Every structure is written in C-alpha cells, then in structure tokens.
Amino acid sequence: xxxxxxxxxxxxxxxxxxxxxxxxxxxxxxxxxxxxxxxxxxxxxxxxxxxxxxxxxxxxxxxxxxxxxxxxxxxxxxxxxxxxxxxxxxxxxxxxxxxxxxxxxxxxxxxxxxxxxxxxxxxxxxxxxxxxxxxxxxxxxxxxxxxxxxxxxxxxxxxxxxxxxxxxxxxxxxxxxxxxxxxxxxxxxxxxxxxxxxxxxxxxxxxxxxxxxxxxxxxxxxxxxxxxxxxxxxxxxxxxxxxxxxxxxxxxxxxxxxxxxxxxxxxxxxxxxxxxxxxxxxxxxxxxxxxxxxxxxxxxxxxxxxxxxxxxxxxxxxxxxxxxxxxxxxxxxxxxxxxxxxxxxxxxxxxxxxx
Amino acid sequence: xxxxxxxxxxxxxxxxxxxxxxxxxxxxxxxxxxxxxxxxxxxxxxxxxxxxxxxxxxxxxxxxxxxxxxxxxxxxxxxxxxxxxxxxxxxxxxxxxxxxxxxxxxxxxxxxxxxxxxxxxxxxxxxxxxxxxxxxxxxxxxxxxxxxxxxxxxxxxxxxxxxxxxxxxxxxxxxxxxxxxxxxxxxxxxxxxxxxxxxxxxxxxxxxxxxxxxxxxxxxxxxxxxxxxxxxxxxxxxxxxxxxxxxxxxxxxxxxxxxxxxxxxxxxxx
Numbered sequence: 001x002x003x004x005x006x007x008x009x010x011x012x013x014x015x016x017x018x019x020x021x022x023x024x025x026x027x028x029x030x031x032x033x034x035x036x037x038x039x040x041x042x043x044x045x046x047x048x049x050x051x052x053x054x055x056x057x058x059x060x061x062x063x064x065x066x067x068x069x070x071x072x073x074x075x076x077x078x079x080x081x082x083x084x085x086x087x088x089x090x091x092x093x094x095x096x097x098x099x100x101x102x103x104x105x106x107x108x109x110x111x112x113x114x115x116x117x118x119x120x121x122x123x124x125x126x127x128x129x130x131x132x133x134x135x136x137x138x139x140x141x142x143x144x145x146x147x148x149x150x151x152x153x154x155x156x157x158x159x160x161x162x163x164x165x166x167x168x169x170x171x172x173x174x175x176x177x178x179x180x181x182x183x184x185x186x187x188x189x190x191x192x193x194x195x196x197x198x199x200x201x202x203x204x205x206x207x208x209x210x211x212x213x214x215x216x217x218x219x220x221x222x223x224x225x226x227x228x229x230x231x232x233x234x235x236x237x238x239x240x241x242x243x244x245x246x247x248x249x250x251x252x253x254x255x256x257x258x259x260x261x262x263x264x265x266x267x268x269x270x271x272x273x274x275x276x277x278x279x280x281x282x283x284x285x286x287x288x289x290x291x292x293x294x295x296x297x298x299x300x301x302x303x304x305x306x307x308x309x310x311x312x313x314x315x316x317x318x319x320x321x322x323x324x325x326x327x328x329x330x331x332x333x334x335x336x337x338x339x340x341x342x343x344x345x346x347x348x349x350x351x352x353x354x355x
Numbered sequence: 356x357x358x359x360x361x362x363x364x365x366x367x368x369x370x371x372x373x374x375x376x377x378x379x380x381x382x383x384x385x386x387x388x389x390x391x392x393x394x395x396x397x398x399x400x401x402x403x404x405x406x407x408x409x410x411x412x413x414x415x416x417x418x419x420x421x422x423x424x425x426x427x428x429x430x431x432x433x434x435x436x437x438x439x440x441x442x443x444x445x446x447x448x449x450x451x452x453x454x455x456x457x458x459x460x461x462x463x464x465x466x467x468x469x470x471x472x473x474x475x476x477x478x479x480x481x482x483x484x485x486x487x488x489x490x491x492x493x494x495x496x497x498x499x500x501x502x503x504x505x506x507x508x509x510x511x512x513x514x515x516x517x518x519x520x521x522x523x524x525x526x527x528x529x530x531x532x533x534x535x536x537x538x539x540x541x542x543x544x545x546x547x548x549x550x551x552x553x554x555x556x557x558x559x560x561x562x563x564x565x566x567x568x569x570x571x572x573x574x575x576x577x578x579x580x581x582x583x584x585x586x587x588x589x590x591x592x593x594x595x596x597x598x599x600x601x602x603x604x605x606x607x608x609x610x611x612x613x614x615x616x617x618x619x620x621x622x623x624x625x
Contacts (some may be wrong), residue, residue, distance in 0.1 A: 010378060280438075
C-alpha cells in the first residue's frame with residue numbers, strides 16, 4: 001500500500017514538473033515544438049510581426065493565392081460587409097478588421113477580401129455568445145459576421161474588448177478566471193492583456209498571445225492619427241534608400257516628413273512614453289508604447305515636452321520638430337513598429353496614405 | 356537527526372531503472388522551471404547593465420574613432436561618419452535583444468549546471484550515511500560549494516514548485532469550471548488541488564534534489580582533499596554557483612511568490 005502510494009505521488013510530482021517546464025520555459029517550448037513537428041502537428045499560430053517582416057514583397061500561401069501585406073494592412077473601409085456588420089452590432093470597425101485579419105492569418109485577395117476561418121479554439125466563445133459555427137461551405141462573409149458578432153456579444157460579458165478577443169483564442173472560462181486573479185492581485189487594468197494575460201494557463205497564454213496581441217495591435221494601428229497637424233509631403237518613404245549622410249543603400253525604417261523647426265509633434269494614439277532622450281543618430285526622440293507590441297517613434301526633435309513614463313492622449317503635443325542627430329535638414333522621422341519590427345506607417349495612417 | 360529526516364525523503368524508493376530515470380527527468384524539469392522564473396526577473400536588470408555598458412562604449416567610440424582616423428589623415432567628416440556607423444551598430448532594439456539573449460544564455464547555463472549533475476547516473480547516492488557525512492562537513496569543514504549547491508538547488512526547486520502551484524491552480528480552475536459547482540467550491544477546490552500537488556512536488560523532488568546536491572558537493576570537496584588541492588582552491592570551488600546560480604534561483608523564488616499569494620486571498624469569485 002505504502003509503496004503504491006509512493007509510486008503515485010512520484011508520478012504526480014514528475015508529471016506536474018514536466019508540465020510546468022514545457023509550458024513556462026523556452027527549453028520546454030522548444031521541446032514541445034519539436035514534438036509537434038515530429039508528430040506532424042506543427043504550430044500554426046504566428047506573430048503578426050512575421051507577416052510584416054517580409055517588407056513589401058508579396059508572399060504566397062499554400063493555395064498559391066497571392067497575399068499582399070499592404071492589402072491586409074489597409075485600414076477598414078466603410079463599404080465592406082465586415083464594416084457593416086461591425087456597425088450593426090456596435091463593434092469598432094478597426095477591432096473587427098483586426099480580428100478578421102488574424103483569423104484569416106494574413107490571407108487576402110488583391111481586393112482586400114479576407115479569407116476568414118473561425119479559429120478552432122473559438123467553440124467555447126461561440127457557445128457563450130449563443131452562436132454556432134456556420135455550415136460547411138459557407139462564405140467568408142458569413143464566418144466573418146459570426147466572429148464579429150461573437151466578439152461584440154462577449155465584450156459586455158467579459159468587461160473589455162481584449163478579454164473578448166482573448167476568449168476567441170482560449171475560452172471565456174479561462175479568461176474570466178485570469179481576470180479574477182488579476183483583480184485579486186490589484187493589477188492595474190485587470191481586463192487588459194497586460195493585466196490578465198499572465199494569469200491564463202501557460203499553454204493557453206502562449207497560443208492565444210499572437211492572436212490577441214495581433215488583433216489588438218491592428219485595432220490600435222488602424223485608428224492612429226497623424227503625427228503632425230498638417231503633412232505637406234513625404235520626403236523619404238519607408239523602405240530601402242540611399243542614405244543621405246552615409247551614401248550607402250540602407251533600410252529606411254520610417255517616413256521622413258519635412259517640417260519647419262518648432263512645429264508641434266503630436267502623439268498618434270494613446271500610450272505610455274517608454275523613451276524620451278537623445279542620441280547621436282536619432283537626435284532628440286520619443287518612443288511611445290501603444291500596447292500589444294505597437295510602438296511609435298518621433299525623431300530629430302528640437303525640444304521634448306514629455307518625459308519617460310508619461311501617459312499621452314491622442315493628438316497631445318509631445319515635442320517640437322527640429323534637426324538634431326543625423327539629419328540633413330529639419331524634418332520629423334516617424335516610425336511605427338509591431339513587435340519591434342518596423343512597418344510602413346503609410347499602410348495604417350490615413351494622413352500618410354494620401355501623400 | 357537532520358540527516359535521518361532528509362534521507363528518509365531522499366534515499367527511499369529509488370528502485371527500478373525506469374523510476375529513477377523518470378525521477379531524474381522530474382528533478383531536471385523542476386530546477387529548469389525555477390531557474391527560468393529567476394531569469395525572467397533578471398531580464399530587466401541585464402538590460403540596465405547592457406545599456407550602461409553601451410553608453411560607456413558609445414562615449415569612448417564617439418571621441419576615439421575620429422581622433423584615431425584623423426591621425427591617418429582621414430577627413431573629420433569621414434571620421435564622424437565611421438563613428439556614426441559604430442554607434443548605430445548597437446541601438447535600443449539591439450540592446451533589448453542582447454539583454455534577452457544574455458538572460459536566455461544565463462538561464463540555460465545555470466539551469467543545466469544545476470540540473471544535469473542531479474540526473475547523472477554516476478553521481479554518488481544520497482544514502483543516510485552520505486547525507487550525515489555531508490551535513491557534518493557543512494558545519495565542520497565548510498566550502499563555498501557545500502553551501503551554495505544545496506541552497507541554489509533548494510531555491511530553484513522552491514521557485515519551480517511555486518510555478519507548478521500557480522499553473523496547477525489555473526489548470527484545475529479551468530478544468531472544474533464546466534462542472535458549474537459555484538465560484539466558492541470551484542476556487543477552493545482548485546486551490547486545494549494546486550497546494551496538494553505543490554506539496555507532493557516539493558517533497559518528492561525538491562527535498563530529493565537538495566539532498567543530492569549536498570551529497571555531490573561533499574563528494575567533490577572530498578575529492579579536492581584527496582587531490583591535495585590548496586585550502587583556498589578548495590574553499591573557492593563553487594564560486595559560479597554562489598555568485599550566479601544562488602541569486603538567480605532566489606530571484607525565481609521571490610518572483611513566483613506574488614502568484615501564489617492569490618491562493619491565500621479571501622477572493623473566491625470568477
């Protein structure tokens with residue numbers, strides 16, 4: 001009897017330790033990924049940044065459907081079915097678009113029509129919202145409408161847009177438990193991903209994170225404003241260019257907006273200042289974290305009006321433009337990054353896309 | 356007395372090759388989990404260190420490169436351009452990346468350094484006699500390793516156990532939720548399951564690992580004696596464990612405490 005009990009406790013301890021390691025450590029993640037690969041079940045989910053990491057080149061998916069990242073990244077239009085569904089159920093258009101882009105895993109045709117598939121993990125969320133999967137063979141628009149309505153119905157139930165999106169990628173029960181724990185710990189903003197994400201079961205956290213962060217980053221990016229009150233032109237676009245100072249071809253990781261020294265620089269969206277300083281390359285610069293891996297940076301300023309850790313509101317004046325750092329004339333270098341990968345701001349900011 | 360208590364947990368049922376192998380895997384996983392919790396905490400500290408180093412090097416390069424190139428007749432503009440290139444080589448993102456890679460490297464190094472000896476089949480057995488001898492050495496002829504190794508493995512095991520409890524509580528809560536037992540029963544049930552599993556893990560694996568680390572440290576100290584190594588060299592063996600592994604493991608234990616704190620809170624809601 002004692003020996004049997006000893007064996008059971010040994011086994012419980014071993015299983016618990018192995019589970020904890022595989023779900024929390026990088027080594028465990030690597031072992032899990034290798035095991036999935038060996039079993040022919042490779043991890044499908046990927047971070048949003050990887051889609052943008054390929055720059056402007058079109059990539060091709062398994063069905064040989066050309067995917068234009070710039071098509072995926074374009075802000076939502078009012079005339080699309082998805083926007084009309086979002087308006088009907090009271091969901092932000094930008095959020096609806098963000099969720100659908102993630103559900104389509106970046107697949108879209110040249111007209112921007114997303115190849116939406118309801119994620120396998122969304123069954124619990126659908127049930128909680130009182131909806132069900134469409135019959136096989138239904139159009140992308142039907143799948144998209146169901147997803148949008150599911151999120152809209154879960155927002156009041158779970159307390160935030162992020163929680164509703166997370167429920168799609170994990171389950172409403174797990175999200176509620178995580179929010180409850182974050183509340184009990186007095187976490188600031190317990191219904192945000194930064195607040196409750198940490199308290200999801202590690203395996204769910206890892207699989208849900210790319211979907212939630214990607215959808216919310218896009219939802220934020222689609223609603224960003226302009227960094228200047230008036231943009232006359234873009235003097236140097238995003239992409240490879242011959243560097244004006246160094247003379248060699250280099251990747252230009254943002255857009256240059258010529259502007260007279262002393263012009264007000266505006267925050268493009270709400271966020272927290274993560275850097276406000278000066279170096280020899282960027283001059284006086286500010287970086288703002290908008291959450292979910294989305295950051296914006298404003299370089300070559302003459303004067304900084306905010307400090308690190310400050311919270312900013314959209315269109316708040318954060319600095320005066322200038323010609324500091326490695327710069328050949330007064331301009332604002334504006335940069336947008338998703339998960340620290342620079343992306344073309346003109347794909348997201350309406351004020352830039354028209355230039 | 357102490358040896359008897361510890362050995363009753365350490366020495367017992369190590370019979371059977373499969374069982375020994377499974378226990379070794381469990382021990383390895385527990386220590387790696389604990390060290391990872393510590394490395395997560397160390398990430399920010401490493402970033403500050405990398406930033407400070409980068410600023411120092413930037414300052415040196417910004418003045419040194421134009422000056423050195425100037426000696427060879429290079430124009431000030433070209434010198435400045437080269438200085439720019441050098442300064443740009445490590446930007447903010449690179450610093451973040453370096454800090455993360457360093458934390459990962461540190462985690463792997465410390466984790467493997469602590470965990471691999473525990474799973475070595477040639478390691479001395481943690482018998483009652485061996486433990487008694489090790490505890491005697493710990494008091495009468497202490498070396499750095501004799502103290503640092505069990506503390507590091509013990510702290511890493513504790514950190515790993517705290518992570519296990521947090522994970523199991525969340526997992527148990529999500530598992531029992533569909534039964535709709537009500538928030539109070541659900542929360543209490545999940546906590547009870549998590550704490551019970553944590554207790555089993557620390558008893559079966561944590562104590563065993565700590566005992567094994569102590570016995571192994573004693574065996575190495577004895578080997579040093581036999582090899583007639585100098586007193587300083589003997590006492591300094593284990594410097595890496597003391598300076599790097601112990602703080603990292605303690606970081607892990609401290610970092611895991613807040614998540615466990617919720618188990619003691621009166622909150623029971625969903």
